[in-house]
Amino acid sequence: MRDVIEQIINTTFGWGWPGWAISLIGYLIVAAILFLIAPFQMLFLTLFERRAIARMQDRVGPNRVGPEGAWQPLADGVKIFTKEDIVPDSADRWVHLIAPCVVVAPTMFMFAVVPWGPGMVPVDMNIGLLFFFAISSVSAVGLMMAGWASNNKFALIGAMRAVAQMVSYEIPAVLSLLSIVLITGSLSLVDLIAYQGGLFISSSDVAGVPDLGLGWFIFTPVGFLAFIAFFIAALAEGERTPFDIPEADSEIVAGYMTEYSGMKFGLFYLAQYVLNFLLCAITSVIFFGGWQGPGVGWLYAQAITPANPGGGWIFNVLAGALGVFYFLAKTYGFFFVMVWIRGAYPRLRIDQLMDFGWKFLIPLTLVNIFGATIWVALTKWGAAEGLAIVEGWSPMLRWAVAFVVTLALNLGAYLFLARIFAESQAERLRVDDEVLERLTNVA
Amino acid sequence: MTRAIPLEAVLVVAAALFCIGLFGALSRRNLVGVLMGVELMLNSANINLVAFWRYLEPRFITGPTFAIFIITVAAAEAAVGLAMIIAIYRSWNTVNADSVDGLRG
Amino acid sequence: MDLLIQIIFGLLTALIIGAAMMVVTVRNIIHAALWLIASFFGVAALYLLLEAEFIAVVQVLVYIGAISILILFAIMLTRHISGEGERLLTRHWWAAAVVALGLFGAVLLPTLAGNAWGIPLPTGPAGTPEPLSGVEELGRGFVSEFLLHFEVAGVLLTVALIGAIVIAFEERSRRRRVLTLAEEHTLNQRQKASAERAAAAADMAD
Numbered sequence: 064m065r066d067v068i069e070q071i072i073n074t075t076f077g078w079g080w081p082g083w084a085i086s087l088i089g090y091l092i093v094a095a096i097l098f099l100i101a102p103f104q105m106l107f108l109t110l111f112e113r114r115a116i117a118r119m120q121d122r123v124g125p126n127r128v129g130p131e132g133a134w135q136p137l138a139d140g141v142k143i144f145t146k147e148d149i150v151p152d153s154a155d156r157w158v159h160l161i162a163p164c165v166v167v168a169p170t171m172f173m174f175a176v177v178p179w180g181p182g183m184v185p186v187d188m189n190i191g192l193l194f195f196f197a198i199s200s201v202s203a204v205g206l207m208m209a210g211w212a213s214n215n216k217f218a219l220i221g222a223m224r225a226v227a228q229m230v231s232y233e234i235p236a237v238l239s240l241l242s243i244v245l246i247t248g249s250l251s252l253v254d255l256i257a258y259q260g261g262l263f264i265s266s267s268d269v270a271g272v273p274d275l276g277l278g279w280f281i282f283t284p285v286g287f288l289a290f291i292a293f294f295i296a297a298l299a300e301g302e303r304t305p306f307d308i309p310e311a312d313s314e315i316v317a318g319y320m321t322e323y324s325g326m327k328f329g330l331f332y333l334a335q336y337v338l339n340f341l342l343c344a345i346t347s348v349i350f351f352g353g354w355q356g357p358g359v360g361w362l363y364a365q366a367i368t369p370a371n372p373g374g375g376w377i378f379n380v381l382a383g384a385l386g387v388f389y390f391l392a393k394t395y396g397f398f399f400v401m402v403w404i405r406g407a408y409p410r411l412r413i414d415q416l417m418d419f420g421w422k423f424l425i426p427l428t429l430v431n432i433f434g435a436t437i438w439v440a441l442t443k444w445g446a447a448e449g450l451a452i453v454e455g456w457s458p459m460l461r462w463a464v465a466f467v468v469t470l471a472l473n474l475g476a477y478l479f480l481a482r483i484f485a486e487s488q489a490e491r492l493r494v495d496d497e498v499l500e501r502l503t504n505v506a
Numbered sequence: 507m508t509r510a511i512p513l514e515a516v517l518v519v520a521a522a523l524f525c526i527g528l529f530g531a532l533s534r535r536n537l538v539g540v541l542m543g544v545e546l547m548l549n550s551a552n553i554n555l556v557a558f559w560r561y562l563e564p565r566f567i568t569g570p571t572f573a574i575f576i577i578t579v580a581a582a583e584a585a586v587g588l589a590m591i592i593a594i595y596r597s598w599n600t601v602n603a604d605s606v607d608g609l610r611g
Numbered sequence: 612m613d614l615l616i617q618i619i620f621g622l623l624t625a626l627i628i629g630a631a632m633m634v635v636t637v638r639n640i641i642h643a644a645l646w647l648i649a650s651f652f653g654v655a656a657l658y659l660l661l662e663a664e665f666i667a668v669v670q671v672l673v674y675i676g677a678i679s680i681l682i683l684f685a686i687m688l689t690r691h692i693s694g695e696g697e698r699l700l701t702r703h704w705w706a707a708a709v710v711a712l713g714l715f716g717a718v719l720l721p722t723l724a725g726n727a728w729g730i731p732l733p734t735g736p737a738g739t740p741e742p743l744s745g746v747e748e749l750g751r752g753f754v755s756e757f758l759l760h761f762e763v764a765g766v767l768l769t770v771a772l773i774g775a776i777v778i779a780f781e782e783r784s785r786r787r788r789v790l791t792l793a794e795e796h797t798l799n800q801r802q803k804a805s806a807e808r809a810a811a812a813a814d815m816a817d
Contacts, residue, residue, distance in 0.1 A: 158641075158642075158645065188664070189664075189745060189746065190664055190668055190746055193665075193668050193672070193746075197668045197669075197671040197672035198671065200671070200676025200677070201671065201675055203676065203680055204645075204648055204675060204679060204680065207680065207683050208645065211641060211687070219687070226680060230677070230680055233676070499794055499797065499798065510613040510614075510616040510617050510620070511616065514722050515620070515624075516657075517718075517722070518718070518719060519624050519628065521714075521715055521718040521719065522628050522631075523627060523628065523650075523654075524714075525711040525712070525715040526628070526631040526632060526634075526635055527631065527635075528707070528710065528711045528714065529635055529708055529711035530631075530635035532701075532706075532707030532711070533635070533700045533701050533703075533707040533708070536640050538644075538686055538689070539635075539640060539643060542634055542635075542643060542644065542647050542682065543634075545647065545674075545678065545682075546631055546634065546647070546650065549650070549651065549674070552666075552670075553654060553657060553658075556658055556661050556663050556666055557661060559663070560661045560662060567748050567749055567752045570663055570665065570666050571753070571757050571760075573666050574666070574669060574749070575760060577669055577673050577674070578768060579764075579767065580673075581673055581677060581678060581771075582767050582768055582770075582771030583771075584677075584678045584681055584682070585771050585772065585775040586771050586774050586778065588684075588685040589774070589775035589776075589778040590778055592685060592689065592778075592779045593778050595689040603701065604701055604702070
């Protein structure tokens, strides 16, 4: 991107601009593209969700505005823009105003590190994954501000629930990603994707596997468990059913959004859908290889890259298009799964939610980190690290042994924890029942 | 960065932050406000560590390492401190520092 | 480029110091916490300017994502007396102000007077040395040079976790339990049944 702009400005026009100005222009263009994409994504996703959920509930869904209801999101947008903006009398005006911005801004920042295709990443940070989660935790502050500034009991309860849920489920999300980071040895999302070439077996684990772009982490026991834990945590972070307790409309109206109307409400809505999209995107990047897929690697090898300046530009376009297609296909697939879960499951209670996060997911992900270390030791270490036994084995055998050991470990941990968790829940029910019994007897 | 801004400028910012935090910690009546002052002071110490690392010894990781340890300590301190504030609130029904005088003879 | 950095530094300084001033002077404690978050954010940006990316991200993750959330939670749990009409500062706040201002003056005056501590500035002929802000170096340091510190920090965090739970824990029996609608219904039914049984027993006694 930067090279192209430099070519145009300094060679074609001959203006001779300094390097930082060119970088600035490049970043501004990328930022403008992303800022245009995000709201359009959101418009499409709302329509998609409404249509899909309607099908699941045996309804038709919005189908009046435009062909198959395609312009429905635009009509909604016009409605939201023209609505009166109401601020409650007893609200804290400034905090009430700033809160939606604080919620939306981090979701926009998070686009900065998401890779869309081969060589198509706004900023390749070497701590991209950490950046993603650090920034996503900022929006919790915005939710708290919204809930408090509204000066409304429902809003405050909703905000407390939302923040407690986000903070609790950040831990299993980060822990499950930690096991992946242990295996790849990098926090950069670009490196994470590059690691997932291969065919069911990552070619970075076993050299010589044909690179069809299918060596995803989901095919390893460690990656599979991490994926399940991460996706559940992502549902909670994105406040999706069955974890939509913060805005449970049958209990607390609309949670922290209760006192918002017009465009401010629209901003919350936007932030929510963009966050859901980003969580799906990050799931597909980390566990399903992002833009990796059959053909992309080969196309990109023929393209103009710093490593291969003599390639053909048509291959850049083809590899980019195919990579973005794979990436978006996976991402929308996950979004469909989210909608599907919304159509299938009832809402949890807040204590069930907390119990599940702290007593089940976190121990499971901790065991998974242990599994990841075993995986690294068996596939990568040698005599230099003090593991001389595996030195003589063939890479394939090492991979197979690692697969079996981690599978056994993860399966055992899952069964054990599931039993303990079920027992503790039953015990809790019993205690609750006893308390109720006592209350009855007193009465 | 190191050319454009002298080390002293960064240190003065950190010192100012420390003094503001000190004032807050000493003079706020609300216990949560006192804790906020302490957090500001820890932050200014962190700025100093990172600035000295960047300007004087950028080849060694001692500076960022200690900054991370300070952040750890700050997290632990905030958790325990706020737990204590909640416990105090429960038994005294106030969070004002000068109302909590149960040991006065 | 230098001018740009200086402008950014000036703005960040204004943000950090101004927000910190608001933290200690503003009356509403929630507003103080929000200004504290703004100040943390400015410090994180300052770390970015100092090319310590990892520290900046950790600052955002820990301070803004965790500590300020904890503070907001604590304020809301103890909000019963929000101190709107009460005094903001302690009785001897002027002494605190003198101490803080004196300390700042003691630091500022030698700095303004010149290079008082004789610290050499890194403008040597070698140019700017390559800074180590990578995660890998930090990680390697944690498991070799700073292993003991790392373990102690881990123990500290565990102790703090358990300690915070123990201090703030309220026993289940002492907590006022809020019944769910279903439980309330069961309770009503059982009460009705026991009342009927009592009435029936009274009839039998007659």
